[in-house]
Amino acid sequence: DQQVKQNSPSLSVQEGRISILNCDYTNSMFDYFLWYKKYPAEGPTFLISISSIKDKNEDGRFTVFLNKSAKHLSLHIVPSQPGDSAVYFCAARSLYNNNDMRFGAGTRLTVKP
């Protein structure tokens, strides 16, 4: 049961432009959402998170937006840099089962110079 879905396996953007990565979830019990970035031969690295009580969280060039009614979140990277090229995973967990974090399949972002 894939409760967290990233429907775009890949995304390519030009350096300096905005990258928008999308994620949908089905479990209404999820109340905490995270984005991880993964480079080849490394483990996922935590990027940014958002609680369900918020609809936006910003950290430098990275902003996560949460639309609870649509069960949708997105990660915006502005401006995109070549070093941002990586696989990005969306993850979610619930207060009642907080050790079971569910991940999407990932989106490979390529930022072209």
Next chain:
Amino acid sequence: ETGVTQSPTHLIKTRGQQVTLRCSSQSGHNTVSWYQQALGQGPQFIFQYYREEENGRGNFPPRFSGLQFPNYSSELNVNALELDDSALYLCASSGTGTDTQYFGPGTRLTVL
């Protein structure tokens, strides 16, 4: 501060064998979670250990078992290996079960 480390980096086993993977948690972290990442998929939660006790388990059969030691390092054991067990196994540590998890580089297991 030492990050999360895992050993070995790569491993090749044959069907029916048993394997043990190891993880050293980040300094100050007492919680370790294990994930299986199959090719083209996101990590799937196997189980979590908190202060040497299992603290939650995903949808994996009992032949996947684990241990956590007093220094909070951890092992993942898989018995009776199957071809579908071929995957990247990731370990993540955190200060508590709800804190941000920090991942190791993973162990790539190939079952032939």
